Amino acid sequence: MGRPYRVATYVAVATISSLVATENRAAAPIDPLASLAGRWVGMATMTSLTGPASSFKCVVTYVARQDGVAGMRQTLRCDDGANFKLHAATDLAVDGEKVTGAWQDKINDIGGTVAGTVTADGFDVQLSGQFFEAHMAVAGQGCDQSVKVLPHDASVFRELAASLKKC
Numbered sequence: 001m002g003r004p005y006r007v008a009t010y011v012a013v014a015t016i017s018s019l020v021a022t023e024n025r026a027a028a029p030i031d032p033l034a035s036l037a038g039r040w041v042g043m044a045t046m047t048s049l050t051g052p053a054s055s056f057k058c059v060v061t062y063v064a065r066q067d068g069v070a071g072m073r074q075t076l077r078c079d080d081g082a083n084f085k086l087h088a089a090t091d092l093a094v095d096g097e098k099v100t101g102a103w104q105d106k107i108n109d110i111g112g113t114v115a116g117t118v119t120a121d122g123f124d125v126q127l128s129g130q131f132f133e134a135h136m137a138v139a140g141q142g143c144d145q146s147v148k149v150l151p152h153d154a155s156v157f158r159e160l161a162a163s164l165k166k167c
Contacts, residue, residue: 030070031064031070031071031072031094032070032094032118033062033070033071033072033092033094033118033122033123034064035121035140036062036072036074036122036138036140036145037062037063037064037072038061038062038166039059039060039061039166040059040060040061040062040140040145040164040165040166041057041058041059041060041164041165041166042057042058042145042162042163042164042165043055043056043057043058043162043163044056044057044058044078044147044160044161044162044163045159045160045161045162046084046157046159046160047157047158047159047160047161048157048158049154049155049158054080054084055080056078056079056080056081056084057078057079057080057081058076058077058078058086058147058162058164059076059077059078060074060075060076060077060145060147060162060164061074061075062074063075065091065093069093069094070093070094070095071091071092071093071094071099071101072092073089073090073091073092074089074090074092074138075087075088075089076088076089076090076147078160078162085107086105086107086160087105087106087107088103088104088105088106089103089104089106090102090103090104090114090127091103091114092114092123092125094118096118097117097118098116098117098118099114099115099116099117099118099123099125100113100114100115101113101114102114103127103129105132108131110129110130110131110132111129112127112128112129112130112132112133113127113128113129114126114127114128115128119137119139121139121140121141122137122138122139122140122145123137123138124136124137124138125137127149132151132153132156133151133152133153134149134150134151134152135148135149135150135152136148136149136150142167143165143166143167144163144164144165145163145164145165145166146161146162146163146164147160147161147162147164148160148161148162149161
């Protein structure tokens with residue numbers, strides 16, 4: 001057994017080891033919220049108990065998390081050009097069908113936690129915090145997305161509904 005045989009054996013062992021390591025390596029998790037990535041723009045309506053609905057422009061941006069965890073960072077900016085502004089952000093982590101994370105309203109300096117589930121076309125979560133609690137549903141398909149926020153305490157507002165586009 002000469003030198004060429006040993007070299008060929010080492011190459012074969014290295015190749016087999018490489019193939020086995022590649023097969024054993026876990027595949028990167030598929031992010032069920034990846035289709036939401038990008039900048040969405042449209043109009044929203046806020047309905048209150050006491051007055052007429054008000055309309056305003058909203059921009060919602062989704063950026064993939066940078067820590068290797070499936071999920072998105074959602075930034076929501078709405079403005080009527082005069083009196084109303086909403087600048088909120090949620091960090092969403094996805095594990096299977098479960099969505100968890102944190103939210104923050106930058107204008108009112110409040111925040112809390114996010115807990116819910118992935119849906120066929122987005123997510124459905126509860127926003128919980130000391131001063132504000134709401135249900136938020138996001139559904140996106142192709143170029144269209146809807147965002148609905150329903151506070152538990154309707155004295156703040158009854159519903160925020162946005163219809164957004166990214167194409």
